Amino acid sequence: MTTHSSASMTDVHPAARRAGSARRRVRRLTALAGATLALAAGLGVAHTATADAANFPKATVHADGGLISHRSPSTESPRGYVFDNGTRLSVDCKIDGSTVKGNDDWYLIAAEGDASWVSGRYLTVHGEPEYCGLAVTAPVTTTERTGVFEGPTKSDTREDTLPKGVGMEAVCYVDSEATGQSRQRWVLLSESGWVRASALDASKKIPYCSQTA
Structure with a gap:
């Protein structure tokens, strides 16, 4: 660019x-x-990289058929992992994306490999993830x-x-x-x-x- x-x-x-x-x-x-x-x-850098996923806010999946992740915060992007109902996830950050049943929050899941984004419509988030x-x-x-x-x-x-x-x-x-x-x-x-x-x-x-x- x-x-x-x-x-x-x-x-x-x-x-x-x-x-x-x-x-x-x-x-x-x-x-x-x-x-x-x-x-x-003087609180330092607002967004500090953290290698340990245990330090990230958590979220629990609430979707009977499982929660499908996507490569980006859009329902139109290719699908990735499917997280089972009840799975506890580590959340890197949140952002606005495609609206899913009135909810436009999307969360980047802290994990190795390709980015996994999930809609907030099917999550209960514990804590306050920062904006990306x-x-x-x-x-x-x-x-x-x-x-x-x-x-x-x-x-x-x-x-x-x-x-x-x-x-x-x-x-x-x-x-x-x-x-x-x-x-x-x-x-x-x-x-x-x-x-x-x-x-x-x-x-x-x-x-x-x-x-x-």
Whole structure:
């Protein structure tokens, strides 16, 4: 991804501010603000990598037929492991993705191998998993007219369209694809949803959506 300076949030196009749901924006920005305050208070880095899964928050599966994981936080992405009902999981972090029966929370499961994302609709989470990414967002600018999606695939619900030249803030990225489609990098924007990374220029590195990357 080519990097150069981008527009500030004060230059955000009105269409960008309409993108996504208000609930998502408030929740995500509140989480980011809290992490930034923690840094300012001298509490150290807000997101510290932890090698021992025992230190992660836990979640219990509540799905009679088992809970299907996905390669990214989208029901449209390829399926992975199936976690049996009652399985206790270690949660790396949480993020917004495809809505499943009114719940758009997705959790990255702390495990070896490929990323395993599961919908919060079928979990009871114990503790408070942090949002994926870092406390400080990365300024980005759209390089073309591009769609904003609920999840990180083109098969997810399209929430809005951003024109070229819009300044936004990026939270983190995942590599994702819908079943049968080629894999692409997708970026979660702090005030909207998911956008293809190829449609953005970033002024600094965007982190992977994890707490341990």
